[in-house]
Amino acid sequence: MRETVLRAEGLRKEFGRMRVVDDLSLEVKRGEIVGLLGPNGSGKTTSLRMMLGLIPPDSGRVAILGCLPQAVRNRIGYLPEERGLYPDEKALDMLVYLGQLRGMSRGEARGRALRWMARLGLEGHARSKVKKLSHGMQQRVQFIASILHDPELLILDEPFQGLDPIQTHLLLQILAQLRDQGMAIILSTHQLDLAERICDRVAMLFRGRIVIEGTLGEIRRKFAGRVVRVIAEPLPPDLPGVRQIRPSERGKELLLEEHADPDSILRALLERGGRIDLWERHALSLYEVFHLVASGV
Amino acid sequence: MRWGKIFLIAGYEFFQRIRSVSFYITSLSPFGLSLGMGLVLALLVLEASESLLLPVGLVDHSGILPASPMDGKEVLVYPSLEEARAALRDHKVQAFVEIPPDYLESGRVLIWVPGTSFSLSLIQSRIESFLRTALIRDRLDPRTARRVIEPMDQLRIIHIDSVDDRGTSEPQAGVSMGAIEQIRQTVRFLIQTLVKYVLMLIFVLSISIAPLYGLEDISRDTANRIGELLLSAVTAAEWFAGKVLGVFMVILAHTLIQVAPVLGIFGGLSWGLLGNPMFVSIQEVGMVPVYYILGVLFYVSLIMLVVALNRKIVTFVATSLSFMNFITTIVSVAPSSRVAIFMSFFPLTAPGAMLVRGMFGGVPLRDVVLSLMVLGVSLAAIMAAGPVVASRALIPGMPVFSIPRIRRRR
Secondary structure, three states, X not given: OOOEEEEEEEEEEEEOOEEEEEEEEEEEEXXXXXXXXXXXXXXXXXXXXXXXXXXXXXXXXXXXOOEOHHHHHHHEEXXXXXXXXXXXXXXXXXXXXXXXXXXXXXXXXXXXXXXXXXXXXXXXXXXXXXXXXXXXXXXXXXXXXHHOOOOOEEEEEOOOOOOOHHHHHHXXXXXXXXHHOOOEEEEEEOOHHHHHHHXXXXXXXXXXXXXXXXXXXXXXXXXXXXXXXXXEEOOOOOOOOEEEEEEOOOOEEEXXXXXXXXXXXXXXXXXXXXXXXXXXXXXXXXXXXXXXXXXXX | OOHHHHHHHHHHHHHHHHOOHHHHHHHHHHHHHHHHHHHHHHHXXXXXXXXXXXXXXXXXXXXXXXXOXXXXXXXXXXXXXXXXXXXXXXXXXXXXXXXXXXXXHHOOOEEEOOOOOOOHHHXXXXXXXXXXXXXXXXXXXXXXXXXXXXXXXXXXXXXXXXXXXXXXXXXXXXXXXXXXXXXXXXXXXXXXXXXXXXXXXXXXXXXXXXHHXXXXXXXXXXXXXXXXXHHOOOOHHHHHHHHXXXXXXXXHHHHHXXXXXXXXXXXXXXXXXXXXXXXXXXXXXXXXXXXXXXXXXXXXXXXXXXXXXXXXXXXXXXHHHHXXXXXXXXXXXXXXXXXXXXXXXXXXXXXXHHHHHHXXXXXXXXXXXXXXXXHHHHHHHHHHHHHHHHHHHHOOOOOXXXXXXXXXXX
């Protein structure tokens, strides 16, 4: 059984009168990538900051490798959403400094930084000032800063933001490799297609609460059959078990109640007469699940 | 707190700053400015000194001068106004004095000068001495006449704070000594006074720029959005202490760059003229480094706290703090006055006021202890609050203070 690297239990945070995170519990194991998904303002960044010990939760607790996050800072890598570097600093010097802050020696940090820069296509830019680098290059420097000290837990807040498709693909490859080497990774993103490609498990946040959690297969199974595509004439609006009817690319989409049986609904439709040209159970993508959840269904 | 990380942050801040050209421009600009001003002043003095070598003319309408004219190298007597004017136009005299007929009753004297004269006080002094000599000639005994003309040959100044229990004191200047020793004492006094003023300005200015440096430093982290990344690697207290220490090191380097030439120049002058490079005793300025260090640390940490609390007013606060510290230089006029003592116990002015008082007068031990207590407590409070507040300022989107919702009991 794989070791639990991060365990968050019952985290809650309020800013003034607004509850930003509500009773959030999450586990990340070694060699696992967990996606923290959700719309803007759903509490992802605040949750990550609490997990890192940057801000204290109002209630709940966080343990990383069995300790408080503050006690194991050098074993955690972090890529914040609000990214920034000193613009007048050279890229390599910046990385060496950040590596030293994580407990590395100067020589060790320099060696690893140069290797990672080469791997991420930044060779030849070690002596360039940060402000001379393109946005994508700066992103890569930031990513190197988060993994330079070979952390056991890597926390990435919107890591794909601002990357072009080639860089995104490279980052996905590196993340998969780091996972295979045993690193526990938690990433927050709203790019659900990318989360689908890389995450082993996802937790979907909505208004500060985790509304769905599990592997991608579990989530798909949970939502399988909740949406049916239909082309029928007439299509009565009061079919039992149908929560909502909305237009789709082909015909209409029936959004069913949570425990409704699609076969029963089809029978009810047939009993009412008319013509049915299409009746198709739709396998939801993560985006569609997210959309369903975000719309409060 | 891990001191290794604090020194790492401080060292990074320090080296990043001193690598920039602006650091050296800021450090050396006062010298450039002083050099420029000195050059202009020297040219003016040179120009003035040429005319100073000329005698002063005198036209007497009152008849108070003795029958035999008293003219000589310093004063030339002219029989008429026209001749005196001609001499002035021909640059034979630097100025001339006209004594009207009713001089004895009115005391009125006219001085004619060409355009703007830089040496009016010197002309006035010469004429006063000349008139005294003329007025008392053959009317008083020589000893009294000498004292009327020069009431004081020697002047001794004793600071009440420097008198010991036995009532004795070190001579400050003008004690009964030979002429060479008198000159040496005067030169020493001048060097000591001048160097104290120059050092006071450097130290107080260094403390005054501390909030501006501190503001620039913390703004760099907030504006570049790097704070969150740093705080994921070190604690807020380590970050805060490292930043304060880093800025302190920068200001210390800045001060040393300015102090070193001053000590070199005045030490060389003192050594060349007096045979002793120690122009100021360590006892006299012993407290200065203590208040300098406390002052810089206090102002840097205070401004960082202000940045964290309210970024909108911080530039105004930083400028106000700089100004408030700089006005403590007025304490040098009266180091033992009530205002000076009040400023010594007010946290914002205590470092500057005590630094100046330490340089220009003896400071009672009670004042030292009280001011150190005030500064120590203030600094400790800021250092305790600073990390908590500053860490929130570094995390984008975080309110500095979050007030938990008070729930009503049902």
